[in-house]
Amino acid sequence: MRHLYSLLLLCSIVLWSSCRNDFETKPNNGNLQFSKDTVYLDTIFTGIASSTYNLKVYNKSDEDITIPSIELSNGENSKYRLNVDGLPGKSFQNIDILAKDSIYVFIETTANIDNFSSTNEYLYTDAIQFDTGAKQQKVELVTLLKDAIFLYPEKFNDGSTESLSFGVDEEGNETFIEGFFLDDSELNFNNQKPYVIYGYAAVPGNRTLTIDAGSRIHFHKNSGIIVAENGSLHVNGELSSDQESLEKEVIFESDRQEPNFSDTPGQWGAIWLTQGSTNNSINYTTIKNATVGVLMDSNDGTSNPTLSINNSKIYNSSNVGLLARTGNIEGSNLVINNAGQSALQLSLGGTYNFTNCTFANYWTGSYRSLPAVLLQNYLETAEEIFASDLIEANFYNCIIYGNENRELILDPLEEVAFNYKFENCLIKFNKFGFGNNEGYNFEDETLFPNSIINEDPNFLDASKNLFMINEESAANSLANPSTATSQDILGQPRNNEPDTGAYESIIFPEE
Incomplete structure (x- = not known):
């Protein structure tokens, strides 16, 4: 009886409480x-x-x-x-x-x-x-x-989207990427309004996309620029008087403008210089937050470089900053930092000359197994290995550094040529803990003339992409005056004892 009374009391409480408001306000x-x-x-x-x-x-x-x-x-x-x-x-x-x-x-x-x-x-x-x-x-x-100029692929009545064909895959199936060809009226980007690109904007063969100083180009997710065979890209940035606004520099970045996305890698695709593109030039340009900053495929010109890139910066690439497969590149006063794999990856041979560049990798977003600079004369796929001569890879007055023990890897295939030289360079290479150190004879004055190893470049703040150096840097006065650029990336003249890297030394501001 007592149990029956308790049950009735509990039911009464539940019914009463279900009829009242949760709370009075x-x-x-x-x-x-x-x-x-x-x-x-x-x-x-x-x-x-x-x-x-x-x-x-x-x-x-x-x-x-x-x-x-x-x-x-x-x-x-x-x-x-x-x-x-x-x-x-x-x-x-x-x-x-x-x-x-x-x-x-x-x-x-x-x-x-x-x-x-x-x-x-x-x-x-x-x-x-x-x-x-x-x-x-x-x-x-x-x-x-x-306001902005929007460029995007056409949407068709059947719900499909305009695409670009890239031939067939290994199984014979045609491959496509969402994108469109720029028409003649769209081949000059100016600085009047920013550009927002959806999909890949392709430069047709025998045409040149010219981008004026001060232009701002923004990419949506999985978007970028493709330069087709016999097409060209000319990015004509100029030295800015204000290093905060960079009013004359050309900037490639994501269409996400919120501060939380200002340094987020992998927000868009790449600037892709496909096989046969020619006479490409990039000057006073920042390329940031891409998957691959610049991708060059099978463009080893016989005489002139197929890409000249100068006074430019590539930051926060989720994969590689500058990736060339059989490329022909000349670069000077170039800074690359913060890539999920390598800052600079030169594979499948090619011809390369870099002067007064800073190749750094202070990536912290995930585990990184590759160095800041990787040189190879082959490309390995699941089915086979492709090989091509590394005709030359010359580094003059360059800094190669980062937050890993070894920031340079030379990875040759013996069957084809593998030619390189690092002259008056500052390189981070800690041999300890690595099984194979063959080919890294830094005392060899033919391969590493006047280069030094594991000395501190003393960057201003690598975490903020500030790669200026001061007089305490090991790169100070290390460059060869006969090969050094006449001025650094900021337009500062180099003296008779120039510095290695993209920047001449300065006095750091007091904290």
Whole structure:
């Protein structure tokens, strides 16, 4: 009987509690607190949705409260979108917050600059209003909206997307990549507006894509530039007077403009110089956050280099900064850092000459088994090994360094030529812990004339891609005056005792 009474009592409690409100609230008292007083949604391109940002709203009182209204100042006409405590919309009523608790507000925006301004940039603002009258509190919303030129493949009626053919694979199946050929009216990028590219923009044969100084090119995920056989790419950046804005430099990067993505590797594909492309040049350019910064395939010109790259930087590549397979490249005052594999990988032979370059790898995103610089005269696939002469790979006045013990690997196949020289270079190569050190005779004045090993380059801050050196650097006065570039990557003249690497030494700023 006692058990029956207890069961009836328990049922009564459950039924009674299910009929009451979860809690009783009091009206908002106007003392809400916020995780930020202004939400900056950073820069977006016209017509492209922003990332989702969040705002935390705190009720730090000892009482449960109800906010009568939460809404955007511009109401339904606002270009912002909200999600309040899991509910989407632009206005909300009677939102409860328990005592000593909080809720999230998520914010997004999509806007077209044509609706606001005839200029290329517009600062779009609004506010989230919490409550009305004397108890109203506001959080400002700010977004920089940029106009842009959008280039993308055509969408067909059957739902397919324009693609580029790359022949057949090993099984005889035709391979495609989403992309399109630039027409003649699109072969000159200027600095009037940024460019946003979806898919791969291809330069046709016998045509040249010219990119003017100060241009900004942004790539969506899995996008890039392809230069076809007999096509050319000319990137005509110039030395900037302001090293913060880089107003005359050309910059290739992702279309994600939020600060959280400013140094995220692998956000887009590559600048791809395919077999037979010719007369390519890149000057005063930054290439950042790609999968492969520059990829060169089977372009070993018989006389002139098929790529000349000078006074440029390649940062944050998820795979390789500069990857050449049978390439012909001349580079000077070039800086490459932070790659998931190698900063510079020269495979399947070719012809290469680099002067006053800094090849570094301070990758921390994952385990890295490859060095900053890798030289090979072969390419191994699952089915076979392809070999080609490394006609020459000359490094004059270069720094090869990083956060691993050995940042240079020479990997020859004996059947074909493997010619190299490192002259007046600073190289990190710790022999200990490696089984095979043959071919690394740094005392050989034919292969490593005037080069030094494992001395500190004393970079300003490698984690921030700042590879300036000071007078305490081992690279100071190490370069050969007869082969050194006349000025460094910043336009500073080199004196009679020039420095190795892309930068002449400076006095570091005091912390």
